[in-house]
Amino acid sequence: MQDATPDSDGSGSETVAAFAGPQGLRAKLAGILYASPAIVPLIVLIVAVAIFGLLLGDRFFTPFALTLILQQVAIIGIVASAQSLVILTAGIDLSVGAIMILSSVIMGKFTFDLGLPPALGVLCGLLCGLICGSISGYLVAYWKLPPFIVTLGMWQIVLAANFLYSGSEVIRSQDIAEQAPLLQFFGRTIEVGGAVFTYGVILLLVLVAVLTYVLSQTAWGRHVYAVGDDPGAAELSGVNVRGTLISVYALAGLICAFAGWALIGRIGSVSPQAGQLANIESITAVVIGGISLFGGRGSVAGTLFGALIVGVFTLGLRLLGADVQWTYLLIGVLIIAAVTVDQRIRRASL
Numbered sequence: 001m002q003d004a005t006p007d008s009d010g011s012g013s014e015t016v017a018a019f020a021g022p023q024g025l026r027a028k029l030a031g032i033l034y035a036s037p038a039i040v041p042l043i044v045l046i047v048a049v050a051i052f053g054l055l056l057g058d059r060f061f062t063p064f065a066l067t068l069i070l071q072q073v074a075i076i077g078i079v080a081s082a083q084s085l086v087i088l089t090a091g092i093d094l095s096v097g098a099i100m101i102l103s104s105v106i107m108g109k110f111t112f113d114l115g116l117p118p119a120l121g122v123l124c125g126l127l128c129g130l131i132c133g134s135i136s137g138y139l140v141a142y143w144k145l146p147p148f149i150v151t152l153g154m155w156q157i158v159l160a161a162n163f164l165y166s167g168s169e170v171i172r173s174q175d176i177a178e179q180a181p182l183l184q185f186f187g188r189t190i191e192v193g194g195a196v197f198t199y200g201v202i203l204l205l206v207l208v209a210v211l212t213y214v215l216s217q218t219a220w221g222r223h224v225y226a227v228g229d230d231p232g233a234a235e236l237s238g239v240n241v242r243g244t245l246i247s248v249y250a251l252a253g254l255i256c257a258f259a260g261w262a263l264i265g266r267i268g269s270v271s272p273q274a275g276q277l278a279n280i281e282s283i284t285a286v287v288i289g290g291i292s293l294f295g296g297r298g299s300v301a302g303t304l305f306g307a308l309i310v311g312v313f314t315l316g317l318r319l320l321g322a323d324v325q326w327t328y329l330l331i332g333v334l335i336i337a338a339v340t341v342d343q344r345i346r347r348a349s350l
Contacts, residue, residue, distance in 0.1 A: 030348030033341075037290035038302030040341060044288075044334070045305050045312065052316035059319055063195035073285075073311040074200040075100075075266055077304055078259040079278050080285035081207055082252035084303045087286055088215075089228045089248050090295025091140060091147030095132065096256045097278030098158035103129045104260030105162055108171045108270030111180045118182040126257045132158060133253020137246035155279065166272040173268030187265025200262040204304070207255070211300040224248060228295025284331060285310060288338045292346070309334065 033039060053061050060066075079096050086093040103125040111121035132154065139150045176183050186200040215221035223244045226234035235241045259278075264270055289306025291298025310331055317327050 027348060030345050033345050034297065034348075037292070037297060037342070037345070038299045038305060039290075041289050041302050041305035041309060041338075045309050048309060048312045048316070052312060052319075056316065056319050060316065063193060065315065065319075067195040067197060067201070069308060069311040069315050070201045070204075071196075071198055071266075072314065073307040074198065074204045075259055075263050075275065076278060076281045076285060076310075077204045077307040078200075078207060078262060079256055080282040080289075080303045080307055081204075081211055081300050082255035082259070083282040083286050084289075084291055084298065084300050085211070085224065085248050085252050085255075086147070087228075087283075087291050087293060088224050088295055088298060089245060090231075090293075091245075091249075092151065092283070092293075093136065093147065093249070093252055094151040094279050095136065095154040095158055096252065096282055097275055098155045098162065099129050099132045099253055099256040100260040100263060100278055101272060101275050102132070102158050102162040102165075102260070103257035104264050104270055104274075105166045105272055107183055107261060107264065108176070108180075109166065111183065112171055112175070118180040121180070122182065122261060125260060126254060129253040129255075129257025129260065130250055131253070133256070134246060134250040136253070137249025140249065141242040141245040162272050168272055170272070171270035176264070176269065183261070183270070184265045184268060186262040187268060198265065200265055203258065203262055207258075208300050208304050215300065220244070220247070225296050228297075230296070281310075284335060288331075288334050290338065290342070292342050293339070294346075306338075 079100055082096055083093055106128050107121045107125035110116045110124050111118050114121075116124070136147075136150050136154050139145050140147050173184075186198065186203055188199050189196050190199075191197075215224060223234065223239045226237070226239050227241050227244050231241050263275055267274055285307040286298075286303050287293065287306070288309055289298070289302035289304070291302060313330055314327050317330075318324075
């Protein structure tokens with residue numbers, strides 16, 4: 001801090017004390033990365049693609065192989081987008097995978113067992129996701145319960161409801177294709193210059209684009225960041241913290257229900273056992289994607305990059321003939337590295 005100095009006439013100076021912020025290239029770089037955390041996962045993604053491209057050549061650098069990565073990460077990417085919203089508010093949702101599965105089961109069972117039109121069955125599944133998310137949001141916002149505990153309990157409840165209602169029965173792909181093809185809508189494909197895109201991939205890309213715009217260009221998006229950064233200060237500045245939290249969890253639940261619909265298209269059937277690792281995989285994509293677990297910083301685009309990094313490593317190592325355990329090992333290293341980088345950026349930017 002710079003102290004006040006006397007004026008030329010000997011009177012006390014009116015100079016306002018100035019505070020010197022962190023200086024140097026390191027501090028400036030940390031400031032850039034703090035403001036745009038998606039830069040790091042984007043660089044990692046580019047490097048990973050380049051390395052596997054050099055090692056595998058034409059086997060990796062083909063339109064089909066690159067779009068196959070998108071197809072493989074589409075479901076996790078959608079769920080991770082929902083997880084991103086929650087983590088931006090400094091929370092976490094352990095129930096996203098279970099909500100996705102239950103929503104898909106409801107879509108299938110309501111259509112086949114209750115005889116509802118497929119469109120109405122899908123609507124009921126989407127409503128299920130919205131309700132589950134809203135309940136978690138209400139408990140977090142009004143009862144002030146820790147998000148980890150609330151969503152852990154919700155995960156157990158929803159998962160149990162899934163198996164109790166479905167009886168662990170699978171609705172076959174052939175039956176769906178004959179009687180309710182709408183359920184497999186997101187599994188349909190379009191081909192562009194040798195690249196094959198499923199409607200599920202298109203859903204992921206549109207979702208990321210819409211959420212990126214909403215979070216960066218709307219008042220609701222700014223409120224989400226404000227709540228994650230400091231809920232007390234956000235409330236003092238006029239933000240409806242409770243309403244924002246409920247809307248975030250409700251929207252996350254709805255997005256997970258869409259992921260359940262896309263899951264049916266991806267695997268072709270309605271299976272109560274599908275997507276059991278979605279909770280962990282979604283958190284992995286979010287963390288690698290540069291969203292801070294402390295809330296208030298990050299982007300959904302970074303989450304997409306995080307999911308793609310996992311997809312690139314998975315496909316690249318598989319084409320190299322490596323043991324699948326190497327994939328888990330490298331992803332684990334990436335998770336720890338991402339959290340370490342986040343901590344260092346936070347400290348350096350203060």
